[in-house]
Amino acid sequence: MHILCLNGPNLNLLGLREPSIYGRESLSDLEVRLRHLADQHNTKLTFFQSNHEGALIDKLHWAFHERLDGIIFNPAAYTHTSIALRDAISSIDIPVIEVHISNILERESFRHHSFISDVAIDQILGHGLKGYEMALEKFLGRKGEKEC
Ligand code: DQA
Numbered sequence: 001m002h003i004l005c006l007n008g009p010n011l012n013l014l015g016l017r018e019p020s021i022y023g024r025e026s027l028s029d030l031e032v033r034l035r036h037l038a039d040q041h042n043t044k045l046t047f048f049q050s051n052h053e054g055a056l057i058d059k060l061h062w063a064f065h066e067r068l069d070g071i072i073f074n075p076a077a078y079t080h081t082s083i084a085l086r087d088a089i090s091s092i093d094i095p096v097i098e099v100h101i102s103n104i105l106e107r108e109s110f111r112h113h114s115f116i117s118d119v120a121i122d123q124i125l126g127h128g129l130k131g132y133e134m135a136l137e138k139f140l141g142r143k144g145e146k147e148c
Pocket residue numbers: 009010011074075076077078079099100101102103104111
């Protein structure tokens with residue numbers, strides 16, 4: 001099993017950026033946590049962050065061509081603006097779980113709408129970095145189902 005964890009703009013500043021909302025752990029801390037869980041389940045993890053919409057689209061296409069099994073995606077602010085990212089997800093035949101560190105439904109009204117939610121198989125909101133582990137666990141559970 002091979003999973004992509006994809007993070008959008010400003011998430012490279014995790015740990016420094018608005019810690020009261022996003023916490024004090026860095027993106028590298030998140031990568032360590034996810035790799036630990038993936039390793040325990042013999043699962044390959046590709047971890048990628050970009051501040052550029054096109055680079056995120058290219059990575060989604062890459063995942064499609066490489067036939068990955070699932071994508072954990074925090075599109076950050078592009079969640080609320082990007083039809084191009086939504087179309088990229090619709091164009092590829094790989095399940096995507098949308099993750100947000102904060103609960104976007106309890107924040108400013110401009111964060112309530114997600115262009116991604118109805119093309120994703122699931123949405124995990126407001127669990128901090130644990131939300132990414134929950135998403136990976138969901139994919140690992142699906143692997144278990146396929147093997148039965
Ligand atoms: C975020 C929520 C978005 O509204 C915001 O623009 C982000 C981070 C989150 O993980 O809570 O950059 O996706």
